[in-house]
Amino acid sequence: MSLFLELEGPYMVIGVFFLLVALFVTTRDFMPRVAFKRGMIGTFVALSILIAIHFSLTTSRMDNVKKMFNNDETIICENKMRRTISQSIIISKKLGWRLENDLLKSDAYMRDFHVSRCVEYIYDK
Numbered sequence: 001m002s003l004f005l006e007l008e009g010p011y012m013v014i015g016v017f018f019l020l021v022a023l024f025v026t027t028r029d030f031m032p033r034v035a036f037k038r039g040m041i042g043t044f045v046a047l048s049i050l051i052a053i054h055f056s057l058t059t060s061r062m063d064n065v066k067k068m069f070n071n072d073e074t075i076i077c078e079n080k081m082r083r084t085i086s087q088s089i090i091i092s093k094k095l096g097w098r099l100e101n102d103l104l105k106s107d108a109y110m111r112d113f114h115v116s117r118c119v120e121y122i123y124d125k
Contacts, residue, residue, distance in 0.1 A: 008055050015047040062115045077118040
């Protein structure tokens with residue numbers, strides 16, 4: 001459950017904002033009486049489905065990245081800390097990285113990377 005909240009928490013907050021917008025719009029005088037019920041239920045169901053799909057895709061990608069890392073393959077992670085120099089960092093066991101829970105850590109690098117922000121590194125040979 002904590003992984004779900006960690007990954008989908010920001011999207012749930014955005015979903016609450018959309019529900020508030022739907023609440024505001026469907027309670028206006030010019031809207032039909034059934035608009036509130038249909039609008040809120042429809043918005044809630046649509047957002048729930050989208051968040052569930054996102055969670056499923058993200059956890060699937062995370063499992064794939066962990067398998068690749070454990071098989072000594074190279075992965076690439078998004079680096080949001082230094083946007084001016086390099087927007088991504090290459091990570092592998094050969095470069096001294098280790099996997100602890102869902103975090104990739106290195107003694108030579110000052111920050112950790114969450115596996116959800118990583119993908120397979122594809123390069124021309």
